[in-house]
Amino acid sequence: MPETTVILDAAAMQRALMRIAHEIAERNENSAEVVLAGIPVGGDHLAKRLAKILSEIWRQPVPIGILDVSMHRDDLDRRAAPEVHPTVIPFDVTGKTVVLVDDVLFSGRTTRAAMDALNDFGRPKKIQLAVVIDRGHRELPIKADFVGKNVPTADNEKIRVKVVENDGVDEVVLERK
């Protein structure tokens, strides 16, 4: 059994999402331009949560999409084929500020793939990145705009962001092998 430590419990996770949503609102004055795109598996539910909070702040619905990046990864022949999820972008991204939502920022390669994948749907005015956990170890020049918590990690550690929708519980745990 891997050794696990809870980094964020349900209440702390909710506070982090609340803060991220307020930061998104603060950074983007024109609320009509903002759309969210969650990266599966972790980011799609988090995008829905953020959209709900943002729509309460702005008193208007915030469009959300699902952006699967597996076809755009740069390591496709170095591993077993990843699970592919349908991409659903039910709005035109051209001229919009797209906030990418992911659970964990690690090497930055998923984010790079997400930016490539987004190009197939149009030319956003801006792309921003929101993550619940930034665990370091970047391999590309990529930085998150909105971070729930910075967690310096070692290579043999793994961060798991659990959400009620998938795992029955909201929490973030650090697993050590």
Next chain:
Amino acid sequence: MTWSRKHLLDIESLTVDEITTVLDTARAFKAVGERAIKKVPALRGKTVVNLFVEPSTRTRISFELAEQRLSADVINFSAEASSFKKGETLKDTARNLEALNADFIVIRHSASGAPHFLSRVLNASVINAGDGAHEHPTQALLDTFTILERKGKIAGLNITILGDILYSRVARSNIWALRKLGATVTLCGPATLVPKTFEQMGCRVTYDVDEAIRDADIINLLRIQHERQRQTMFPSINEYTQLFGLNKARLAKTKPDALIMHPGPVNRGVEIDSDIADSGRSLILEQVTNGLAVRMAVLFLVNGGKGPQEVAGD
């Protein structure tokens, strides 16, 4: 989600999990075909050779478009204009193609087992696009995908395959896939073309077409394969149409939500009435659309794990 195969040679050796993985993956690829930009970079820099030693139009075009939409480089190699005419063996041809650093070989061959043979002598990934009367795995996967999309399930459905079963690789692959996924499969056609030995694959065999289609949820019609028949297996095409062709009178006695499939090419007026082929109950063109998505999914999956293995990061 499990897939660790380098080749797709047949359905017989696939597990239920592996079949489900292809179908799930194909769903995502179908959505790619509905976008403004229908191309993804998943196979960028990879070379695919379509080695079609037996003539084919729709399967080759479907594979070729699937490869292009995955950004692969594509070489087409057909029997008519090739070194086979000059007497080169399949093994030598394939090794020459590999010497050009082909990463994938999609092969259609009149000899059963040709793809299996290539998979043993080559380093490239081999995909079976139809070998003799043995298997046509991507056809079975696209048929299964189409049924699943329209009926929401496979298990418990009654699926009738009607026509030339004996010479049909489509029938064999479909039987394997459908039986594994829990469907009840009924075979029907002239007794010479539907031997009772198919009961060993877990199918029901009947020669009464009205009985065969009465409770069917799906009726899959197969073409009479003139090119594979060395002797006449039934008296005449006209008689086949009378006895086994799907016409309006027969269709009226089926379940109202029974749907019609056909792998193509369709012989209008022989195995199927022309109006039925064009009706809302016909899935023939959906099969073509889904074939593209399924072939993209297969290429994407066999590409995984070809290089040095790394553990995926977040």
